[in-house]
Amino acid sequence: MTIDPYNLSLADQPGLILVTQQLSEDNYHSWSRAIRKALNAKRKLGFITGSVPQPDPTTEPEKLENWQCVNDVVSTWILNSLATSLVYTNSAAKLWNDLKDRFQHGNGPHVFELKRDLMNLCQGTMTISQYFTKIKVLWEELNSYRPVQCNCGDARAMQEFLQAKYVHYFLMGLDESYSQIRGQILLMEPLPAINKFYLW
Incomplete structure (x- = not known):
């Protein structure tokens, strides 16, 4: 059975805190691992990995609207675990990559x-x-x-x-x-x- 990545349950509210640990300069690796696990459990990991890409607005306008809705929820979940926010990014994948570039240092x-x-x-x-x-x-x-x-x-x-x-x-x-x-x-x-x- 294929799971619809655009499906949101009643529990999938934007204010949801997926992980209790907030991202800091010292914990990117463990934080990102926890976020990835939480998103995978909610079947939303594809929004940060790019495996659920943004639909073409000219051929799939209705699908684009659904994608944008879920993408915004996933972005908000990530932002909820940040001490500082990057609210100007327009996709969960871009937000994820921005955080990776900013916080992932040599291990x-x-x-x-x-x-x-x-x-x-x-x-x-x-x-x-x-x-x-x-x-x-x-x-x-x-x-x-x-x-x-x-x-x-x-x-x-x-x-x-x-x-x-x-x-x-x-x-x-x-x-x-x-x-x-x-x-x-x-x-x-x-x-x-x-x-x-x-x-x-």
């Missing part, structure tokens, strides 16, 4: 900090559950900075490599009282997914 320093935090993270006084949650948050944020993987044959090997790296980070920071279990896990070939051995 190198932040990626470096995340990797350093992962390498230095130790269980210490945390429970296994707390430690697992902390490392999972860091790992997922770091993962969000990686480029989208292609569907080629190497994608699976890369995913397995990254999962093994994740497991290693987790095992390195475990308290020494888990050294026997850690040793048993490291002898496994291939290494199990972190979610499986976490339950041991």
